[in-house]
Amino acid sequence: MQLTVIGVGPGDSELLTIKAVRMIKEADVILVPVKKEGSTNSTALSIAKPYIEDMDKVQYLYFPMIDCDENKNYVDTIFKGNGEKINRQLQEGKKMVYLTLGDPMIYSTFTYISQYLDGVQYIPGIPSFLNGAALSKSPLCIGKESMAVVNMTDDEDTIKQVFNLHDSIVVMKVCTNQKLLKNLIEQGKRNAIFMSNIGLDNEHFTTDINYLDEKVPYFTIGIIR
Incomplete structure (x- = not known):
């Protein structure tokens, strides 16, 4: 199985692509980034929420909003841990999506963990x-x-x-x-x-x-x- 990274656009839920909506609905696990450990506050999630039929599918991944170069060892440990968590579920055969603001190829924090994942595909979003x-x-x-x-x-x-x-x-x-x-x-x-x-x-x-x-x-x- 592959992880699908979905760009949810800047804010308007109606700007998600048809493919993005379909992949969200078909997912077993919906991953969303949060700025604080233990938080459930995610802008990306709020944008995609109209298309999520079961909120129990949502899992929150901590992504610290700090300079990745100045805090390299700290953030690398967190990103590697996130990658391992995703890989374990992929190996179990789960269909997974990750929601990110805008487009996943433009200043996306997800890019930092892609190196730790076995397989990733991307669905673009409107920047x-x-x-x-x-x-x-x-x-x-x-x-x-x-x-x-x-x-x-x-x-x-x-x-x-x-x-x-x-x-x-x-x-x-x-x-x-x-x-x-x-x-x-x-x-x-x-x-x-x-x-x-x-x-x-x-x-x-x-x-x-x-x-x-x-x-x-x-x-x-x-x-x-």
Whole structure:
């Protein structure tokens, strides 16, 4: 048996693919990530919940929200343990799915445990920036324009280089370096739209650059043109 990793999109339950919904319904075990040990609070689970007919199938896996490089030994132990737990159930013949926000190939924590698993297949999900672009009617690239996706946790020189090279920029994890982002937008005289908690009840969109003066929510992205 294989583990199927399902991207559940940014928040709107109706954006899951038909294949994703079918695999969730057919699963013997539904794995969901949580930020704290013993927690049952999972955004990915809340998105997919309309398609889960038996909540007893749900199992919670702890994924610490800390720097994986600075805490390598600690997180490796946890990730390896998660992998062993999954492999044991796969060997028992159980059909398993793992739910992850957005798309499993874009900044997904699951990537860190894939090396410990015997077999994995993936079902893509809609990334937050594609959903956000559609909702805000903001084209990401037109004609010969280039587009880049940059993470504000990256080093400053890399981020600056991206702004120098590309016409359209998707900015992820805005909350980690808001001051630098604001400076680059103002220096380049670019247009920007910021989107927080896309698809959730507290969804918020703004084109006000001063939004960056206060701490923005963790689930905030920007489209810079």
